[in-house]
Amino acid sequence: xxxxxxxxxxxxxxxxxxxxxxxxxxxxxxxxxxxxxxxxxxxxxxxxxxxxxxxxxxxxxxxxxxxxxxxxxxxxxxxxxxxxxxxxxx
Numbered sequence: 001x002x003x004x005x006x007x008x009x010x011x012x013x014x015x016x017x018x019x020x021x022x023x024x025x026x027x028x029x030x031x032x033x034x035x036x037x038x039x040x041x042x043x044x045x046x047x048x049x050x051x052x053x054x055x056x057x058x059x060x061x062x063x064x065x066x067x068x069x070x071x072x073x074x075x076x077x078x079x080x081x082x083x084x085x086x087x088x089x090x
Contacts, residue, residue, distance in 0.1 A: 009071075018051065021052070022068040026068045
């Protein structure tokens with residue numbers, strides 16, 4: 001995870017498909033359940049999990065769940081900023 005400026009995190013590596021995997025994991029689903037719900041192969045989810053572990057430094061799916069629960073709001077704010085959407089009402 002790259003850091004930008006004053007404590008800003010660069011989430012460029014976090015693709016929509018990776019976010020969907022994180023969402024399923026954060027909802028306490030297994031990798032197999034996530035694959036089934038997303039309509040993708042188990043190996044696709046496993047591959048995404050391995051990439052996510054590399055970027056986040058997490059060592060387990062449990063850690064990824066916690067990481068996403070702690071960082072999803074920050075990611076959403078970052079995403080809005082990338083689209084030029086103000087989150088502070090100005």
